[in-house]
Amino acid sequence: MSDEFAPALLTINGAIAEVRLNRPKALNAINVEMAIALRDIFAELAQNTEVRAVILRGEGRVFMAGGDLNYFREASDKHAAAVALIEPIHEAVSLMASLPQIVIACLHGAVAGAGMSLAMAADLAVAEQGTVFNMAYAKVGNSPDCSGSWSLPRLVGVRRALEIALLSDDLSAEQALDLGLINRLADKQEHDVEARKLAERIVASSPAAMTNIKKLMRQSHDNNLSQQLNAEAEAFATTAAGENFSEALEAFFERRKPVFRGL
Template sequence: MTQPEENVPLRYWREGGVAHIRFNRPAVLNAIDVPTANAFLAACESASEDREVRAVVISGEGRAFIAGGDLSAMKSKPFEMAHALITPMHAGIALLAAMDAPVLASMHGVVAGGGLGVALACDLAIAAEGTRFNLAYVNIGASSDCSSSWALPRLVGMRRAMEISLLGDTFDAAEALRIGLVNRVVTASSLQEETLKLAARLAAGPPIAMGRLKRLVRDSFDRTLRAQLDVEADSFAACAVTQDFAEGINAFFEKRVPQYQGK
């Protein structure tokens, strides 16, 4: 296990096949400033380059997941600081989307602005009861970033995405679950346990197949049905020649848990 540093704006470490990216500015509800954004990109690069990573968990230290961008850092030079913050955040999000490993957002407390964007960019999301969500950009006279305008309508539909974006209202975890923004809502006391349980399950899965499944689903909106069927056929054929596929078939007939190696 690689131990994380403590006195940094963002902590990165790996336990077995699970990589952890934890925003670590609890005094400001993990608001993202430029050093945090740069650390986020570095963590995403580490996870994407590490062949041992089978799942990624993104979380926040203290009382919040991420309260959005650090507005105090933007007051004096808003254009320059916004660019310096958004560029590494977007590069990191692109890496998370491209990697084979599924990415899980584990949320509690406040999830706002760019923090909601980070959560929306993940493949799966789990939230504690009492979590509060707000896209928030319209409330400060800004449009959104961190992939939220791409992911939100795909997750909740166009009308609801417009409502969340244009009204800037706060909604709770139960509503987030109802509209499909999160996969699961658990008690606050069990969030860490349930997160680790789900991450371990993802990490035990077949990494090649999961990466292909992730890309099939993410890219499906950009294809016709005929094109998607062709890509599905090619993808399945590519999986069928892997050792993992053979292991999965053998385990099925032998009635045991498969042990995937990513080969």
């Protein structure tokens, strides 16, 4: 299979990587091949010390319409089919969440089911006007995967999360912004530009600071106050000993922009 026909594609341009969901004819629905491809891509990015920001986007008319329902419909053993799909995509989500780089979801069209779960698992999210969000799992008689049940209540609270998941009503991009499901609402066909602007701002910042902020925020729900204070102290002291902190201090007092290096 040539790269252009792979179910997920990775391109790297300097310090910014782009991960593209590449099943546009199937509305980028996740199948086993895409799950494995995403897992392998995020594993590769985890070892990349040059990339500082990752943009996750979908080819074609939508970001992602969810899981591949035809895959399940045709499976004689649906339990085995579910395991075969969920294992690699859950590995992919776990890898993405733990990447040292900041992941920005670039959303358009439909963001449904596993697509919504994947978008919520990213660190930041941009959507164009007209984007429609729907958890959708209840519509096909099942429950969330891809960390949807973990991310949604953390973003919107348990009561609102239950409403969104149980009723599976469409949410507009404006509603998603109000709920905190996305960070930016872009004009039509400008979501790529807005996501790139965010990525460039991340790349221009201290790599250690970006990585530590992501790590601290993501682990905070699992720590008590004492544990989080210890984690903050360790991260701050370690970063303070690095050259980028010294560069930031000098730039501040010299009234210039700092020049950061490394990851």
